[in-house]
Amino acid sequence: MIRFDRVTVRYPDNGPAPLRDVTLRVEEGELCLVAGRTGAGKSTLLRAINGLVPHFTGGTLHGTVTVDGRDTRTHPPRDLADVVGVVGQDPLSGFVTDTVEEELAYGMEQLALPPTVMRKRVEETLDLLGIADLRNRPLRTLSGGQQQRVAIGAVLTTHPRVLVLDEPTSALDPTAAEDVLATITRLVHDLGVTVVLAEHRLERVVQYADRLLYLPGDGRVVDGPPAEVLADVNLVPPLVELGRLAGWTPLPLSVRDARRQATELRQRLARATPSWPPPATEPATALSARRIVVRHPGTVAVAGVDLDLHTGQIVALMGRNGSGKSSLLWAVQGSGPRQGGAVTVFGPTGAVDPRRLPAHQARRHVGLVPQTPGDLLYLETVDAECHQADRETGVPAGTCRALLDQLAPGLPGDRHPRDLSEGQRLALALAVQLTAAPPVVLLDEPTRGLDYDAKRRFASLVRGLAAAGRSVVVATHDVELVAALADRVIVMAEGEIVADGATAEVMLASPAFAPQVAKVLAPAPWLTVEQVAAALGAAREPA
Amino acid sequence: MVAWPRPDDGVVPPTRMAEVTVDRGPTTGAGRGMVRLPRALHPGAWWLWALGLATAASHTTNPLPLALLVAVAALVVVRRRGDAPWALAFRMYVWLGAVIVAMRVVFRVVFGGGQGEHVLLRLPEIPLPEWAAGIRLFGPVAAEQVLGGLYDGLRLATMLICLGAANALANPKRLLKAVPGALYAVGTAVVVALSVAPQVVESVLRVRRARRLRGAPGRGMRALRAIALPVLADALDRSLALAASMDSRGYGRTAAVPAGQRAVTGALVLGGLVGVCAGTYGLLDATGPDRLGLPMLLAGLAAAVAGMLLAGRRIRRSRYRPDRWRPAELLVAGCGVTAAALTMLAGAVDPEPLYPPVSPLTWPELTPLVLLAVAAAALPAWLAPPPPLTRTARPPSAPTGVTAAEAVRAAVPPTRVPGGRA
Numbered sequence: 001m002i003r004f005d006r007v008t009v010r011y012p013d014n015g016p017a018p019l020r021d022v023t024l025r026v027e028e029g030e031l032c033l034v035a036g037r038t039g040a041g042k043s044t045l046l047r048a049i050n051g052l053v054p055h056f057t058g059g060t061l062h063g064t065v066t067v068d069g070r071d072t073r074t075h076p077p078r079d080l081a082d083v084v085g086v087v088g089q090d091p092l093s094g095f096v097t098d099t100v101e102e103e104l105a106y107g108m109e110q111l112a113l114p115p116t117v118m119r120k121r122v123e124e125t126l127d128l129l130g131i132a133d134l135r136n137r138p139l140r141t142l143s144g145g146q147q148q149r150v151a152i153g154a155v156l157t158t159h160p161r162v163l164v165l166d167e168p169t170s171a172l173d174p175t176a177a178e179d180v181l182a183t184i185t186r187l188v189h190d191l192g193v194t195v196v197l198a199e200h201r202l203e204r205v206v207q208y209a210d211r212l213l214y215l216p217g218d219g220r221v222v223d224g225p226p227a228e229v230l231a232d233v234n235l236v237p238p239l240v241e242l243g244r245l246a247g248w249t250p251l252p253l254s255v256r257d258a259r260r261q262a263t264e265l266r267q268r269l270a271r272a273t274p275s276w277p278p279p280a281t282e283p284a285t286a287l288s289a290r291r292i293v294v295r296h297p298g299t300v301a302v303a304g305v306d307l308d309l310h311t312g313q314i315v316a317l318m319g320r321n322g323s324g325k326s327s328l329l330w331a332v333q334g335s336g337p338r339q340g341g342a343v344t345v346f347g348p349t350g351a352v353d354p355r356r357l358p359a360h361q362a363r364r365h366v367g368l369v370p371q372t373p374g375d376l377l378y379l380e381t382v383d384a385e386c387h388q389a390d391r392e393t394g395v396p397a398g399t400c401r402a403l404l405d406q407l408a409p410g411l412p413g414d415r416h417p418r419d420l421s422e423g424q425r426l427a428l429a430l431a432v433q434l435t436a437a438p439p440v441v442l443l444d445e446p447t448r449g450l451d452y453d454a455k456r457r458f459a460s461l462v463r464g465l466a467a468a469g470r471s472v473v474v475a476t477h478d479v480e481l482v483a484a485l486a487d488r489v490i491v492m493a494e495g496e497i498v499a500d501g502a503t504a505e506v507m508l509a510s511p512a513f514a515p516q517v518a519k520v521l522a523p524a525p526w527l528t529v530e531q532v533a534a535a536l537g538a539a540r541e542p543a
Numbered sequence: 544m545v546a547w548p549r550p551d552d553g554v555v556p557p558t559r560m561a562e563v564t565v566d567r568g569p570t571t572g573a574g575r576g577m578v579r580l581p582r583a584l585h586p587g588a589w590w591l592w593a594l595g596l597a598t599a600a601s602h603t604t605n606p607l608p609l610a611l612l613v614a615v616a617a618l619v620v621v622r623r624r625g626d627a628p629w630a631l632a633f634r635m636y637v638w639l640g641a642v643i644v645a646m647r648v649v650f651r652v653v654f655g656g657g658q659g660e661h662v663l664l665r666l667p668e669i670p671l672p673e674w675a676a677g678i679r680l681f682g683p684v685a686a687e688q689v690l691g692g693l694y695d696g697l698r699l700a701t702m703l704i705c706l707g708a709a710n711a712l713a714n715p716k717r718l719l720k721a722v723p724g725a726l727y728a729v730g731t732a733v734v735v736a737l738s739v740a741p742q743v744v745e746s747v748l749r750v751r752r753a754r755r756l757r758g759a760p761g762r763g764m765r766a767l768r769a770i771a772l773p774v775l776a777d778a779l780d781r782s783l784a785l786a787a788s789m790d791s792r793g794y795g796r797t798a799a800v801p802a803g804q805r806a807v808t809g810a811l812v813l814g815g816l817v818g819v820c821a822g823t824y825g826l827l828d829a830t831g832p833d834r835l836g837l838p839m840l841l842a843g844l845a846a847a848v849a850g851m852l853l854a855g856r857r858i859r860r861s862r863y864r865p866d867r868w869r870p871a872e873l874l875v876a877g878c879g880v881t882a883a884a885l886t887m888l889a890g891a892v893d894p895e896p897l898y899p900p901v902s903p904l905t906w907p908e909l910t911p912l913v914l915l916a917v918a919a920a921a922l923p924a925w926l927a928p929p930p931p932l933t934r935t936a937r938p939p940s941a942p943t944g945v946t947a948a949e950a951v952r953a954a955v956p957p958t959r960v961p962g963g964r965a
Contacts, residue, residue, distance in 0.1 A: 050791050081793030093781045094788030096735065098716070105863030110793035112859040119864065140741070155792065335755040360758030368756050374776075375753035378769040392758055418776060432757065 001162060001194045002026040002049055007063035008219075009044055009053060018044040020219030021063075026196060028161075031188045031208055033226065034198040035235060036215030037451045038421050042198045045215065046164050049196060050084035051077045068161055082111055084162045085155025089170055091147040092139070100142075100150050101126075101135045107158045118157075125153045129183055144321045145176025149183055156187070162194045163187065170200060170449055173320040173477045174512060181205060200451050203237030203480065203516055206230070207254035227251045235452050238480055239516045241529045245536070258520040265532075266521055272535040274526050276504070283310035286346055286471035287332065287366070287440045293340035294327040294495075301327035303495035304341070309440060309471040314462060316486035316503070317475040318513065324495040325475040326371065329442045333368040335359065347439050360392065367438035371445045373429035374418065382420075382428060383413035389432040404431035407461055423454035427461075434465075441465060442473045447481055459485045483507060483515035483527040503527065579871075581931040583625065586713030587721055588872035593709030595879025596920050599886035600701040601827045603897040604694040605907045608886075608917060609701045613640070615921040616708040623923065624711050625930040636707025640700030647696030651688050654678060659685025659902055687901040694901070721866055731794075735785065739778070746777045796859060804853070811850025818843020875923045885916035 002025065009019040018041030026032050034042050047053040051072035054061045065072045068083045077086075085107075088094050097103045104125055108118045126132040129149045134142065139150065148168055155163065165184065169177035185208045187193045199205050206212070212226040214233055222229055227250045230240050239258050243251040246265045252258035287309040294302035302324045309315060317325050330336025332343055334354035344351045345365040354362035370376065379385045386400040393399075404411060408427035417425060426446055434441070443462075447455055455478075462485060465472050476482060482489060482503065489506040491499040491513070499506050504525050507513045517526050526532055593616075600612050617633070624630040652666075668682035716737070719730045750773045754766060789795075822840025889912035890897050899907040 052787055052791060056787055056790055077787075077791040078793045078796050081791060081796070084791070086788070086791040088784060088788065090784065093784035096731075096785070096789055096792070096794075098734075098737075102863065107792040109861055109863055110796060112796075112861045115861060115863065115865070118861065122863070158793070330752070333756070335752060358758075359755040363756060363758045370749075370753050370756065372749070372753075375750045375773050376757055378772045389757075436758070 001028045001030075001068060002196070003064075003066045004048070005064045005066075007048065007061065007065060009041075009048060009059055009061050011057075011059040017219050019048070019221070022219075022221045024213065024221060024223050026194060026211070028194055029188065029192040030210045031185070031195045031197065032211045032213060033202070033205055033209035034196060034213045034215070035202055035233075037217050037235065037453060038200075038423065038449065040215040040217040041219070042215055043166055045213070045221070046086075046166050046196060046198055048072070049162065049164050050080045050086055051075060052086070078110075081107060081160075082158050083160055084164060085158065085160035086164045087148070087151050087155055087166070087168055089167045091144075091151035094151060095139050095147075095154075098138055098140070099135075100131065100137055100139060103139060103150060103154045104157050107154060111158055113158075121157045121159075125157050128156070128187075129153045143176065144172050145179050148172065148176075148180050152180070152183060152187075156193075160193070162196065165195065165197045167198050167200060167449075169204065174479060175320060177204060177477075181208070184208075200449070201237075201478070201480075202230075202235070202452075203239060206237060206240075207257075209253075226253055237516065238529050239520070242517055242520065242532065245529060245533055255516055255519045258516075262520050266524065269521065269524060269526070269532065269535060272538065274504075274524075274531040275534055276502075283313060284346070285309070286311045287343065288346075289332055289341065289343045291341040292328060292331050292338060292343070294324070294331045294337055295339045296327070296337075300495050302331060305492075305495070305497055307332065307490075307497075309473065311439070311469050311471050312466050313471055313487050314466045314485055315471075315473045316482040316489045317473055317492065318477070318482065318489060319492035319498075323492045325492055326444050327495075328492070329368060329444050329473065329475060333366045333442060334362045335368070345440060363433065363438060364393075364436045365438055366440045366442060367433040367436060368442040369426070369429050369433055369444065369446060371448070373426050373446075376429045376432060377417040377425070380416055381414050382411055382417060385417060385428060385432060386413075389435045393435045395435060400431050400435040403434050404428060406464075407431055408457075421454075422449040423451075423458065426450075426458070430461075439469070440471045440473075442475075444475050445477070446474060447476055447478050455481055479507070479513055479515050482513075483518070484530070489513075579928045581929045583714065583717070583866070583930060584623075584712070584875060584927055585721065585866040585868055585872045586715075586718040587866075588868070588875045589713040590709045590718070591876035592879030592920075592923055593705045593712075595876075595881070595883040596705040596708075597702040598827060598883035599916055599920065600698060600705060602883075602886045602890050603913070604698050605897055605899050605909075605913075606694060606697055607907050607909050608897075608913045609697045611917045612701050612920060613637075613704050615917060615924075616705050618921060619924045619927075620708050620711050622925075623927050623930055625714075626932050627714060629715055630711050633707055633711035636704050636710070639707075640704045643700045643703065644693065644696035647699075648689055648692040651692030652684050653680060659687030661686040661904060663689065686904060690901045690904070694899075717866060720862070727860065739781070739785075742781060743774065743778055746774050750774055750777075808850045808854040811846050811853065813850075815843045815845070815847025815850055818846060871926060871928055874926045878919050878922045878926065882916045882920035885912055885919060889913050889916070 004022050004024045007019055007022045008017055010017045022045075034045060036042050044053055047057065048061065048065050049067060049072075051065070053059060055072075055076045061073075067080060070080060070083065072080070077084075095103055096106050101122060104122045105118050108121065113121075123132075126135055129152065131146065131149055131153060134146060134150070139147065142150065152163075152165075152168070163184075168184070169180050172180065181204060184195060184197065188195050188208075197205060197209075206226050209226050212222075212224065212229040214222040214229050214235070216222065216233075222233075230236050230251055230253075236244075239253065239255065240251050243258065243261075246262070248258075248261045252261055285308055287307075289305070289307040291304045291306065292302050293300070293304055305324075305328060307328070317328070319325055327336060331338040331341075332354075334343065334357070338355060343353050343355060345354055347365045352365060354365045357365070377385055379388055382404075383401070386404060387397065389400040390397050401413075404427060407430060408424055411420070411424055411428070417428060420428065430441075430443075430446075447458060450458060459481065462472055462474065466487075474482075474486065486503045489499070489501065489503050490497055491506060499509070504527055507515065507527060508518055508522075508525055511519070514522075515527055517528055517532065521532070596612055596616060600609055603609065617637070620630075620633045624633070662683045662685050665683045666681040669680040671678060671680060716734060719733055722730045747770060750770050753773075754769055759766060759769065818839055820843075822836060822838075822843050825836035825839055886897075889910055892912065893910065896908045896910050897913070899905055
């Protein structure tokens, strides 16, 4: 279906070629997963399939890419629209019209399909994706998961034989992501569509994949069945890590596979108990919020929430998109709207409400890194941002740079912030905010777009902050990260706190939030591979 | 084959059903004895109707027919508008009309001239220097003078309110969709711009809020730079993403057109549109020369249509659920044209009642022809099918109730997918 024949892609900036001499074939009806670090060339590979590389992005492509017998050299993306459907990371930015029904029809209008066919296909697609009740809704009022399903529907109406999806679930909460992935697997099984899918969180999709294309980052593409490729790759979901630890072959890719192999492991662990980080002795309260109310026009985002944060504690804030997480963080920081309630920060200068302080004072008490860290950055180079942060805060020159070197060592100072990777940009924004040395640090969805490696570095960075006595709140959808990082988990829904407790307690209580290891080893309360490894190591030593 | 639900079945909310059954069109030939389903009328029909009303209004200063025309426009809007945001714009046009009338009257009082015998009140006159001879500030206010301003203002306000009615009745975006194929690219650009604007506002607000996090104020030159750069970068990213998406979804698949033909079509369309504008002006402005009116309009229209047909033939594209001209559309447009024609006829027969003199003061009169014109203008309130209500019961912020488990369950039965490719 898709053939790459000795393909090399180079961009004009003289950097290393993202793809070098790649030859591969994707057969009809396969679900092919593309994995690799950020910047390893996943998007280049995906965009080369429908000719966006190089027709749209520039750069040079050597070799040939053919899709369904059509060479992308002679067929620009618009002439492949009836064969390849492309869905991007942010569905909203790809929408051309403004209601669901018109968006579904847009692609067909371009292909000049007869009106009767269009009418029929729109109805089919609405039903296929379960979005029939949304047909008249404006696209902007849909939730993230709904938008992503509409975006998939909008390319499906032209009946493409190949579907290319670039990280379709990265912005979605776990449930919405499951919805989208269920839709995709259903398309593969029912319609026989060939799917090429890039995804950071392998644990969500690797079980459905027929093939794995792994991009190590040097321009090569490692190609093979998922279990084989993952065996010698350091970029693996927790399930595979557990499998390696327990020595299972073949490596399990789904919870079901792992659970069937895990009987013996569960027995070995029967007598051990997971090691928990010792609870801090009488943690001091760093921030106390009472009856916080945030109203947006038409909705109540936060409905009278009480929140206490303790020094040295990492709190994960979870809940579906639109449940009020961001509104709560902004209200606590004092920069966002807050219609009721009181916040007290027990900072270096005594108890204060950050809302009553001017903005430059408030950030010395509570630091917040917003969902798009790039919003904080506006200067041309990393060094300029660091100097500006020092000046704004009134601290000795070099403070911000020193912080940045702790967070992300060796970041070139003359680089433009927009040229940094997601992880590096996050580190820079965090360093800027930490320059003010706030005792409470709030992070709004920091792990969006981070690969396993960057996430691991981010986790150790946050642990460092907590160890230094700061209170950290991380709003996130990433269950595995929470399991490995947080001391305490708060779950929000409809503007209220529905669960608040120790990580194990909250995460083991519901299957939606349980990490993979917990699902495999249930009913025993294990959360992470590290815990299992520690317990196994301890069991082996006395023997 | 799966039986698909009738397109309009799901759209008719129960509350509308009552009206559907009651609302028969006794006077329409096509709809006689048949239940009319709610549907949106072709936006062009509403615009033609409204232009007809505006033309009628432009041919008289008599306050009685003008007031009746405003009432008719309001009646039709109230009976036949949908529940979309633009449908509420009518009130704004009425306000604007009231402001225009008030301005006219105030201007007449201020720069009065003071002709007229029936002086209502005497304001102190402000003496002006020599060179401003002929202009008077304040002074005695005569009833004739106020009435003249009122008539004049009312005519302008009525024309504006008629166009406002068209705006409230027809979806502006659907009108864009109805543009001929040759103007398709322009239409797309406008639609994209309309949807990008709120996104830019959103990102300005977001970045401004983020500014506060760095402890910087949201005002001043420096803040402008700090806000403008991220917003611009954001807008650029978005437009690139949109362009990539449009490209990969087949936008711009056109057949190659030779340059000569492109020039001819362009000239025809542009020249035609200029002709249409000039013709419309000539027609609406009673003082203009006669040859600028109808002949110019028709010639321009013909040129534009020819150009668009020529250009449209080259475009390989189809329309999803296009608005069609059906009997109801023709009737509505016909009502507007009839109203305009009857008023013009009335003017030709006896211009006196259409322009009631303010001096001497006379009571304005209605002639049967003008009354007939107003009646014709009011007919669409019954002739047009009721509008569909698009409002869904679900509030926009409510998330889907579908859980992952449900989605998986839904995925399990191997649903037959109709229309699958061979």
